[in-house]
Amino acid sequence: MLYDLIVVGGGPAGIFGAIYASQRGLKVAILEKKNRMGKKLLAAGAGKCNLTHSGEPKDFLNHFGDNGKFLKSSLYSYKPEDLKKFFSDNKLPLVLVEESGKYFPETFSSVDVVNLLYTVCKKNKVDIFENTRVEKLLSIEDDNFLIETSGEKFMAKNILLATGGKSYPATGSEGDGYPLAKKLGHLVLEPKPALTPIFVRDYPFTDLSGISFKNAGLELYRDNKKVGETRGDLLFTHKNFSGPLILDFSRYIHKGDQVKINYLGVKRSQLEETFLEKASLSGKQGIKRFLSELGAPERFIKKFLKLLNISDDKKLSEISKKERNSILTGLCEMPFEVSKLGDYSIAMVTTGGISLKEINPKTMESKIVKGLYFAGEVVDIDGDTGGFNIQAACSMGVLAAKSIKL
Ligand SMILES: Cc1cc2nc3c(=O)[nH]c(=O)nc-3n(C[C@H](O)[C@H](O)[C@H](O)COP(=O)(O)OP(=O)(O)OC[C@H]3O[C@@H](n4cnc5c(N)ncnc54)[C@H](O)[C@@H]3O)c2cc1C
Structure with a gap:
């Protein structure tokens, strides 16, 4: 067929x-190599499936590093509102978790999301071939494609x-898609893990796992040059630094880079001013209490002062200039x-993958091979x-579906 x-x-x-392609009347098949579709969706949001975020499409564009502008047409063509409507039309409305801006299905269940998608595919008469790994994509005569899989062969007008x-x-x-795209003439940028924690040499916070800091800061250095900075919530795990501060910026971080962490997100000069003022007005105040009033968690303060070799029962008036400097450097x-x-x-x-330069962002079609589309x-x-x-994955998929010429 x-x-x-x-x-x-x-x-x-x-x-x-x-x-969305089947809704336009196209005859559609999905080839999926696993025994079920949507395995990663099942893991999403720790099984609760955080499907989208609050905000306008224009705000979304800032959340994709340097490549956000490529998504403009996709996100405007299929907005977060459209995704929400899809789920409410299919009787699984999304709910907003106010403090995070995240939207989840009202049942907080990824299983419900995947089951719903199966139901809609079935209703739309999409053929689903599971345990079918695509091994070769060949562009053949009449602008059609021959698709060779681990099982049977397929023919399609569009991919x-x-x-x-x-x-x-x-x-x-x-990463199966990379060689498939390369064979059809596409450039693939070296893929690299992202939204991932960073491991550092001599990580000192193993015993402080679970401690977090709101709105901490991070500066990134490569070859002694500052190459970036960011802010966000930081989390200590027993092995590494994590939390949105690290995860969202990990796309820019490489092995061998230096990161400088500002735990409290306060400027060094500002902190120094506060310290000197406090030391002159209430020199008897303990360093522990001073740090606690700044918002540092108690277990962190203990560890931090130990790392700096400063006794935690010192009063502010007893802190030497050298000690003050190491506290400020250590914190900021x-x-x-x-x-x-x-x-x-x-x-x-x-991060990385099929180069955006050879994809038309208004249609998601390849600029090299007619009828070849990409998404996700x-x-x-x-x-x-x-x-x-x-x-973004849904928006790109829908834009491709809307763009296919009948
Ligand atoms: C643990 C975890 C939690 C996450 N949580 C969230 C979250 O809450 N919110 C969020 O927005 N994002 C989350 N993400 C990211 C998000 O899930 C992915 O970005 C998204 O699933 C990408 O969608 P996709 O359709 O492009 O690819 P995928 O979801 O990766 O799907 C690709 C599919 O292609 C199939 N396939 C691969 N090669 C072949 C082949 N050769 N032949 C046939 N089939 C093939 C795979 O089996 C797979 O089913 C999370 C990711 C992980 C790992």
Whole structure:
């Protein structure tokens, strides 16, 4: 059978592409290599599935590093509002968790999301071939495609390549899309784990796992040059630095870089002023209480002062200039060398992938091969935590589906 569209990969990008193409009357099939579609969706949001985020599409564009502008047409063509409407029309409304801006299905269940997507595919008569790994994509005569899989062969007028990235390979995303795209003439930018914690040399906070800091700061240095900075919530785990501050910025961080952490997110000069003022007005105040009033957690203060070799029962008036400087440096710019980033087994997304230069952002069609479309994490797009990645995957899939010429 000759399909109008064959979708390679049954993640959110592929499934939404298939649903919206079938709604236009196209004959569509999804080829999925695992025994079920949506394995990564099941893991999303720790099984609760954070599907999108509050805010206008224009705000979304700032959450994809340097590549956000590529998503403009996708996100305007299929907005967060449209995704919410899709789910409420299908009787699984999304609810907003106010303090985070994240939207989840009202049942907080990824299983419900995946089941719903199966139901809609079935209703729209999308053919789903599971345990079917695509191994070759060939552009053949009459602008059609021949698709060779681990099982049978397929023919299609159009292809939507939506094989995801390389992270969490057990879910099926193992980077298969890159060689498939390369064979068709596309450039692939070196993939790298992102939304991942960073491991540093001599990590001192193993015993403080679970402690977090609101709105901490991070400066990134490479070859002694500052190459970036960011702010966000920091989390200590027993092995590494994590939390949105680290995860969202990990796309820019490389092994061997230096990071300087500002735990309290306060400028060094401002902190010095506060310290000197306090020391002159209430010199008898203990250093522990001073740090606690700044918002530092108690267990951190103990550890921090121990690291600096400063007795924690000292009063402010007893702190020497040298000690003051090491407290200020330690709090505002504690340096660490990055020994590695979390690998694909713990990274939530992949940065890099099929180059955006050869994809038309208004249609998601290849600029090289007619009828070849891309969507989702397989392309060089990766977003922050908070529902941005799933929204982007769905938006790209729908834009591709809307753009296919009948
Ligand atoms: C633990 C975890 C939690 C996450 N939580 C969230 C969250 O809460 N919110 C959010 O927005 N994002 C989250 N993400 C990221 C988000 O899940 C992904 O960005 C998103 O799933 C990407 O969608 P996709 O359709 O492009 O690819 P994927 O979801 O990776 O789907 C690709 C599909 O293609 C199939 N495939 C691959 N190769 C082949 C082949 N050769 N032949 C046939 N099929 C193939 C795979 O089996 C897979 O089913 C999370 C990621 C992880 C790992």
